[in-house]
Structure formats: structure tokens, C-alpha cells
Amino acid sequence: MKILRLFAAIAISAASSMAMADELRIYNWYEYIPTDVISDFEEETGTKVIYDSYDSQEAMEAKLLTGGSGYDLAFSGAVGIDRLIRAESIVKLDQSKLPNLDNIDPAFMKLERSAGDKDNEYAVPYLWGTNIIGYNQQAVKKATGKDTLTTWDDILAPENIKKLSSCGVTFLDSPSEIMPIFLSYLGLPPDSTKKADYDKVEDYLKTIRPYIRSFNSSTFMANLADGEVCVAVAWSGALAVAGQNAKKAGKEFDVKLALPESGAPVWFDSMVIPAGAPNADAAHQFINYLLRPEVIARCSNAAMYANPNSEADSLVDEALSSDPALYPSAEIKDKLYPLVALPLKAEKIRTRAWTKIKTAN
Numbered sequence: 001m002k003i004l005r006l007f008a009a010i011a012i013s014a015a016s017s018m019a020m021a022d023e024l025r026i027y028n029w030y031e032y033i034p035t036d037v038i039s040d041f042e043e044e045t046g047t048k049v050i051y052d053s054y055d056s057q058e059a060m061e062a063k064l065l066t067g068g069s070g071y072d073l074a075f076s077g078a079v080g081i082d083r084l085i086r087a088e089s090i091v092k093l094d095q096s097k098l099p100n101l102d103n104i105d106p107a108f109m110k111l112e113r114s115a116g117d118k119d120n121e122y123a124v125p126y127l128w129g130t131n132i133i134g135y136n137q138q139a140v141k142k143a144t145g146k147d148t149l150t151t152w153d154d155i156l157a158p159e160n161i162k163k164l165s166s167c168g169v170t171f172l173d174s175p176s177e178i179m180p181i182f183l184s185y186l187g188l189p190p191d192s193t194k195k196a197d198y199d200k201v202e203d204y205l206k207t208i209r210p211y212i213r214s215f216n217s218s219t220f221m222a223n224l225a226d227g228e229v230c231v232a233v234a235w236s237g238a239l240a241v242a243g244q245n246a247k248k249a250g251k252e253f254d255v256k257l258a259l260p261e262s263g264a265p266v267w268f269d270s271m272v273i274p275a276g277a278p279n280a281d282a283a284h285q286f287i288n289y290l291l292r293p294e295v296i297a298r299c300s301n302a303a304m305y306a307n308p309n310s311e312a313d314s315l316v317d318e319a320l321s322s323d324p325a326l327y328p329s330a331e332i333k334d335k336l337y338p339l340v341a342l343p344l345k346a347e348k349i350r351t352r353a354w355t356k357i358k359t360a361n
Contacts, residue, residue, distance in 0.1 A: 024282040025050045027060065028075040029269070030218070032127075033290075034302040041289050047282050055218040056174050064089045064274050073283040075269050079176055079339040081123050082116025090272040092121045097284040100291030108308035111268065116341065124287055126296075127237070127305040128268035130336060131177055132325060133258040134239030139167040139230035149258045152185050155231055158208055165211035168229030173215040175354035176339060178233065180265050190265070190337045193346035198353040205357045215358055221245070224255060236326055237305035244304075257325035263335035268308065 026033075030053040038049045054060045057077045063069050064076075065087050076084060084090045095101060101124065108125040117123045135149050144163045146154070154160055161169060171178050180190035182201045192198070213229060214220075221238050223229045225245040232239060236257065243255030271290070273283045290296055297315035300307045304320060306327055313321070321327050328336070342350060 022046065023048050023050060024073065024279055024286055025052070025071045026073045026075075026286070027052050027054065027063065027069065027071040027274075029053060030055065032075065032269075032299075032303055034298055037290075037295060037298055037302075041286060044289075045282070045285060047285070049286075056172075057176055058174065068276060069274050070278065071274050072277040072279045073286055074272050074274050075126060076123070076272055077176075077339065078111065078115035078123075078268050078270055079341050081112070081270060081272070082341045084272065085116055085122055089275055090122055091275050091277070091280070093124065093273065093287075094280075094284060095121075097281075098124070098288050098291065100288050103291055103293060103309045103311045105308045105310045108268065111338070112270065114338070115270075117270075123270035123272050124291070125308040126269045126271050126290065127299065127303060127307050128266070129236040129305045129326070130259060130328070131172070131181065131233065131265040131267070132236050132239065133260070134224055134232045134234060134242060135256055135258065136167065136224065136227060136230040136253050137256050138253040139227065140164065143167050143230065148256065149231070151258075151260050152181065152262060154258075155233070156182070156185055156208070158211075161208050161211045164231050165213070167231075168213045168223070169211060169231045169233075170214045170216060170220050170223060170229045171212060171233045172220070172235070173217045173358075175350050177265060177267070178215075179350055179354065180337065180339060181233065184263060184337065191340045191342070193342055193349075195349050198349050202353045202357055206360045209357060209360045225249065225251070227251060227253060235305075237303050240304035240320075240323070240326060257323070259325040259328055259332060261332065261335070263332075263337055265339050266333075266336035267339045 024047050026049060042049055057080055060076060061080045064074060064084060104125060109120050112120055112123050112125060133149055133155060140149060141147055143166050149155060155164060179201060183192055183197060184190045186200055186204060188197045220232045220234050221242040224232045224242040239257055246255050271287050273280050277283055293309055293311035293315055296307045296309045297312040301317045
């Protein structure tokens with residue numbers, strides 16, 4: 001009987017291992033990889049993909065930093081790479097399993113190094129974008145008399161946001177992505193570590209807080225596409241998709257994008273393998289799959305974000321590549337400022353200020 005039980009236990013363990021070997025668990029932003037790209041990978045490899053999503057960089061980091069996430073592959077903003085490496089929450093990649101890595105523009109590998117992956121051992125760039133303004137052109141004109149929004153002052157100046165509050169203004173619920181905008185707007189370093197600077201942002205935001213309808217990172221796309229808000233400060237590609245969704249739904253308004261000439265936050269998301277990943281081999285296989293020019297172009301076209309793959313440029317839809325808010329000119333690129341990780345003390349200061357701002361009335 002004991003022998004039978006032993007064999008049964010071994011069989012169950014083997015079956016469990018085989019199941020894990022045939023599964024790839026991904027942790028990523030919502031709808032950030034087209035379903036047909038995933039299904040094609042499943043068909044090609046026989047590996048079942050399980051896709052879980054999060055709605056903020058902070059939520060993703062919390063999951064990985066606690067350890068034992070159970071995920072094989074995660075997508076992190078560059079702003080979190082240094083923290084994840086220092087906490088040993090992600091592991092080095094086996095680049096021998098990533099022959100398509102050569103397709104990545106060296107400029108983005110340099111950006112990975114500046115984000116904390118000093119020897120390009122832990123992370124591979126996926127897509128990149130900016131945090132900009134998306135707006136309902138007709139609703140904004142009714143509220144302000146203006147046909148277009150072009151500057152941060154158009155929405156952040158008290159007299160302007162007060163008018164826009166009649167049709168709804170929303171921001172991402174993420175201090176790491178929104179606070180740099182206000183710092184820059186007030187003439188302060190967007191990557192400031194000084195408490196005095198965050199006090200100034202907090203004081204300023206409290207004056208306009210009554211005119212902000214919400215801080216959210218999950219429903220702003222639907223809210224903008226449905227006409228529930230008229231202005232959203234969020235990720236460039238997501239705002240573009242909101243515009244597409246409004247058109248598909250037959251809405252009688254246009255969603256426009258504005259990348260202010262004074263600059264905006266620029267970011268890129270990276271593929272990383274969490275420590276203890278049950279199926280790191282499949283994770284490497286999927287990363288290499290996404291590095292194919294024709295595959296990453298499909299991701300760009302669906303998500304409306306630029307990609308760092310030099311070989312994919314000609315495969316990206318012209319509607320995307322010709323939009324200056326999504327593919328900014330070299331002149332505007334020079335004015336973009338990267339989202340960077342702050343020292344722990346400064347991060348706590350920023351987070352506390354953000355919490356106070358959100359709860360202020």
C-alpha cells in the first residue's frame with residue numbers, strides 16, 4: 001500500500017510539473033498584448049498562456065517584491081527595474097535563448113542601463129510612450145471656447161481646469177507617473193528628491209483638487225470614449241485607443257491628443273522574469289517571440305504605442321507612425337523627461353504627498 005501511495009504521489013508530482021511546463025503565466029497591463037498574438041504563440045508552441053493584469057506600476061511591484069508571485073513573465077515600467085533588481089525579485093536573462101534581441105535599437109538598451117540594468121542582463125524593452133493629454137474636442141470647446149488644448153497650462157492653470165471641471169478631468173492614479181508633470185509645470189526638476197519641492201506640488205494641487213473628478217488608471221479609457229470625462233492625463237497609446245473606441249461606438253465627438261511642446265514624461269515597459277518563475281524557459285521563448293519584427297508591430301498597432309524594434313518600423317501602421325503625439329519629432333523628443341526610480345526616502349515623500357492630494361477636497 002505504501003508503495004502504491006508513493007507511486008501515486010510521484011505520478012501527481014510529475015503531472016503537476018508537466019502542467020507547469022505547458023503553461024506560461026504572464027503579469028502585464030490590461031490588454032497590452034493582442035489576443036491573437038497570444039493565441040498564435042500557443043498554437044506554435046503548445047504552451048497555454050495565462051494572462052493576469054494590473055492597473056498600476058505600484059501594484060505590479062508590490063506583487064513581485066513580496067516574492068512567490070507564481071508568474072513566469074512580468075512587464076515592468078523602467079522606473080521599477082532598479083528596485084526589482086536590488087530586491088532580487090527578478091533574475092538574469094539567458095541571452096543565448098534570445099537571438100532576436102539584436103533587433104532592439106541600441107538606444108533603448110542604453111535606456112535600460114540608465115534605468116538600473118547596468119549590463120543589460122535583466123530586462124528587455126517592449127513598448128514605449130508618453131504621458132500626455134487626451135481630450136473630447138467638442139466638450140472642451142463648449143466648456144472653454146477653445147478648439148484645441150496644446151499646453152499643460154491649458155489644463156493645469158486654476159482658471160482653465162475650473163472650466164474643464166464642468167465636463168470632467170481625470171488623471172492616472174500613480175504618483176510616479178503624474179507627480180513629475182506637476183513638478184515640471186512648476187519649474188522644478190521632474191525627478192526631484194527634495195521634500196520642499198513635493199510640498200510645493202501638494203500646495204498647488206490642493207488649489208485645483210476640487211476640479212479633478214477622479215484619479216484612476218483603469219477606467220479612464222472607457223470614461224473618455226463614452227464622454228463621461230472630457231480630459232484625461234494618461235498614457236499616449238491608451239488615449240489613442242479611447243479615440244478609436246469612441247469612433248467605433250458612433251460617438252458624435254472626436255478624441256484628440258496633445259503632447260505639449262514644453263515636454264512630458266517618457267517611459268518604456270520591459271519584459272522581466274520574476275525570481276522563482278516556474279517556467280522560465282517558456283518566458284524566454286515568449287520574449288524572443290515578441291522580438292520578431294512582425295509580431296511586435298502587431299502589438300504596436302493594437303496598443304497604439306511605439307516599439308523599440310528597429311526592424312519593425314516599416315510594419316507599423318502609418319496612422320500610428322505619422323501621429324506626432326505617438327511618434328514625436330526629434331525636437332520634441334529632446335524635451336521629454338524619463339520617469340526614473342527615486343531613492344526610498346524620496347519615494348515615501350512622494351507617495352505621502354500623493355495620498356494627501358487624493359484625499360483633499
